[in-house]
Amino acid sequence: MNEEKDLKDDLDFWATNSEEGGWNISSTDEGSQKMLEEEDEKQIKIQTGSDVVDDYVYSEETTDDERMIVNMGPQHPSTHGVLRLQVELEGEVVRRVKPVIGYLHTGMEKTGEELAYFQGPTNTTRMDYLSPLFNELVFSLTTEKLLDIEVPERAKAIRILMTELNRVSSHLVALATGGMDIGALSMMIFGFRERELILNFFEKTSGLRMNHNYIRPGGVAADLPDNWQKDVKEILKIIPEKLKDYDEMLLDNPIWQGRLKNVGILTTEECFAYGITGPSLRASGFSWDLRKRQPYSGIENYDFEVPLLTDSDVFSRWRIKVLEIYESLKIVEQTMDTIPKGAYRIQDKKVTPPPRQRLDESMEALIHHFKIYTEGFKVPPGKAYVAVESPRGELGCYIVSDGSSKPYRMHIRGPSFCNLQALPVIMADSPIADAVAAIASLDPVIGDVDR
């Protein structure tokens, strides 16, 4: 008590003798008094903000009336579409999360049963709208497996070229929206700007920027445009440069690291339990890539690495996407040199419609054209499951055929649907600000979730 009084006098004296003139020290609150009292290094750090103490998480039990349930979404910019989360909050801390989905459900699996096989890709391409070519690829591969046909080498190479470019564009959007959610708004503009390059190439090749319907059962819809190497070379030149810019901006950025490191941990065991594949699994220190382990469409002939990170937090899930872009560009570069000449569609009259010019010359061609476009080609009865490595994980297609020209049952195993189940695990007991980063790191595409 005595000591306190002495200090107060001392301070009063100091205050009145300062150049600004005296101020009434007794009006300052207790907190600042205390700070002056224990002026050790740690306290100063806390006061100046250079040492951040996590005082959000209360360890003691709180009563029920301090908990509140908040709806996040379905109209919320950081939920990447129409995802709705019921979040149970305790102050700033997320205690429980329940994802509510179905707001974008359009019954695509039912529609798939009513479209013939050659119409199938128009339907599946609209599911995961950020990686439409993968959806087309997996549907086409499953149909080809049922038909037991092999597409020409050039078609395979074009498919790899297009899907790997699509992986780059999809990851760029993931980086962009991820940056936007955390507050790095320039990242959003950069990501979408670079994606535009790839979309322009897609437009040139398939005629559309999204929902291409380019990869079809039996090959691809059209050959690559003239001078496609020039466009691809430009992509290969510009995107690595821009990636360096991103790294300069974000990789050693203390705010970026502070927001992402040790946040939203998703371990390998949790990935296994919830069936999570793709970048999230690879960022948790388990190397699993279907391109290496269960190769499709001749991707085993290309030389590339599977990036692997072990921290299993949001930062590694962000970083692994950047690294995967480099690897995808490596594959694209190799396709440029090794792409074989030849047909881009299978030369099977029952599957591939004849070229338009042939219709005027050949009765046979006219019949096939008519049959394919009215009835569609028939697929032998059976079941097939094919999976490819989409930018978000394993994308599978399960088709049951009853021998007609339409699938009896068409089911798409979307990676986002599965990955969303991990949200309660990632978000539990973390501040609400980290929750947004966690959602962005999983990169859910609601079109793929709801189908």
Next chain:
Amino acid sequence: MSFEEINVEINQYFKTVEGFKKDGYEMMIDLTAVDWYRKKEPRFEVIVNLLSVSKNSRLIINVNVPDEDLKIPSICEIYPGANFYEREVFDMFGIEFENHPELTRILMPDDWKGNPLRKDYGSGRIPVQFKNAPKVD
């Protein structure tokens, strides 16, 4: 990569899946169903797709579910990731999963009637009434 497909009776289903989990099938990749309406008996077939990353193999388990007793044990205890998939099958086919933690509709609204992916559920059945359009019955 190996790819296997087996058929399992419904009363052996839970045990079989449990056995495969112990056997090194770490992940449940997919769970779906097929409606063999008037084509096959029993009517429904549940398809479980397991993946072993250590052995690099896939396994597809087919289980027949009769129309009279649409019940099948839930495998959420073994694979927590089955949760959403079982809810989806419940929503779309009306197959009930016993001991599921929260068996509610997932994609369709909660008050929806019918199961859209059944073969006797026609598509385009819902009448669409646009604003200010003359009423048509």
